[in-house]
Amino acid sequence: MKKNKKWIQYAILILFVVIAGVTLFSSVLSNEDIPEVGKIAPDFTLGGLDGQVYRLSDFAGQPVIVNFWGTFCEPCVREMPAIEDIYKKYQSKDVVVLGVNLNGEPEVTVRSFVNQVGVTFPILLDNRVVSEQYDVKYYPTTFFIDSKGKIIEKKIGEMNESYLIQTVNKLLAEKE
């Protein structure tokens, strides 16, 4: 009888410890969804301007640069040629560049801009879904993801070519 009671005591206390653990863990977990440097970049699927479907996980094993931009955003427009240069230079080294267009801009607007600037890397159209998933609040925001899918760098604001070269080299160094 006495032993039995002790058992109930243990069971109740353990139950509460478990409840507390699960609750606290789940609140920590919900913060973990926000992509930060050092975390694994969440997967996404988007349609490209070229009519193809792009999935981040398709590029596993390759370093990926994900640039969030819009034609309405001046610094995004200014940095576009630099990104294009990097894309061309490092294509041979398996570096992937994905330009995610924000805010669901009209396709015609995006296409005419891309043609005008001469962007050749894939431009994906996002209707606020992936930008929310990646917690993008300022434009441009660029994520540098290494070949293991880990976020190495998150850059908010305009980038110049030297910054890009430096960071891409860092990505390539991670690969080896």
Add this chain to the structure above:
Amino acid sequence: MIQNTKCECGHQNPVNTVLCESCGKPLIEDQSMEPLEMRYDGVVRRSQRGTKSVIDVVWSFFSSVKVAIYLIFLTLCGASLGTIYPQENTFINIDPATYYPETYGTMGEIYYTLGLSHTYDSWWFKLLLIMIGTSLVICSLDRVLPLYKALSKQKIRKHERFISRQKIVYTGEIKGIQDEKEAEKWVEEFSAILKKKFYRVTTDGSALLAEKNRFSRWGPYINHIGLIIFLLAVLLRIIVPGWYMEQYMDVLDGDTVQVPGTNYYVENEGFTVEYYSEDELAEETIEKGKVIPELFETKAVLYECVENCNDPFMEPILEEVTRHPIQVNKPLKYNGLLIYQMGYEETPLLRSVNATLKGRESGEEYGQFVLEMDNPKSNYEVGEYQLELVSYYPDFKFENGVAGTKSSDPNTPAFIFSITGPGLPDEGEINMYFPIPQHKVIYQEDQVNEAAGSTLVIDVGSMQDVDFSIYTSFLSARKDTILPMIWVGAAISMIGLIMGFYWNHRRIWIRMDGKQLLLGAHSNKNWFGLRKEVALALEKQGIKVEPKSLENEVKKS
């Protein structure tokens, strides 16, 4: 020190028992005659037992009512901290890191840094709630089990000292009682009187125990069970994904928007707002020039996606499931999903135009085509002409000789077409088009087109050809699967409260020792009622007593 815990009646009591579990004799020897402490009938609670292991220490910590009160007090203090500034989740579109310092200065920055801008989601708040839950369960178990045991095996003949130290006591000699037989007969008669008063009476020779409304003792514990169910429901709401959801949507008049995270789409078929007329408003309000809406309503249609739901290139195929005019507090309900009206904003935006293609000189109309501002198609066929949309700037700007767009909202829509057809060059004729008349003037549409050698004009005939949207309706979608559990918890808790408040547990003990009658009575509240009941019962047996005189006079020192 080894305590002798065996009562003189022969019952072996656990250490620290106050009143013998069997006969009720006070085990803590003092000579005072003041009324006994009757809590839990003097039984020892688990948390008060002698030996203490680690688990016992934790157990007795949570079983303390004092600790429970501190926990509740701390939780209330914590909860009040969350009311100093608005919480993050009350805003739809802000960046909290900048919002708080900008709006509330340094205090706001401290508030945000301490994480008080999301007090109710913080780990310490949740931990406090769980500790209250633990305390509720352990406090209840620690008390209800011994109490149940004590009440279900009550001895009828109690110790004299137990009866004489109750708060209601009567003692006196009954005339004409010679032997045990007559004493038993007297008790039998008294028992019949009490039974009429709805007491459950048990007798043991010349001793009697009468009891009623024992169930009211379980009231507080049933209340606690309700509270625990309530707390569990709140926890499950946090833990189980998909059981609780709250999403916000801005839906422009005429638009269809996906409810984030679901397969549902909401269409705003029409938004209407009625304002109070001037004679309905107070003088001051009119002077301030405020207009106050009386009623606003979104004619909403809910669709469910049935095909191509996650295909980025295909339009999702939607099927209407329900429609409802949403007003404040009159949500659209479907399958556990509730869509509420939150607010609205005047956002005049052009949605589409039914444009006409005309000859510049002749004014001859070649045909019409629908041009959408949101996501225009790239090719149009108008009469014998083909129009290719080369560029579209939703919010046109012209800086340093370069055309661009300020935002993705169609505030200043500008289109550049390449038109081919009879009498036009093969590579196409470039035509710039501003649908909004004042922009035509500002950006000199006609002059630009003429300079480019355009022979055609795109124009809108009348206001009927313009689809304007004036309002954006703010809607919120909520899903709360666990809500019934919360109601059940609240209902059980209410039942417990009613049980405990409206009834009281009354007990009367009698023992006859020869002629000597000894009566004691106990209740958990409403002593006045019990005294009256006892006095009336005694009177029927020919003993006249004032209800007041039954009060055990010995005051606590």
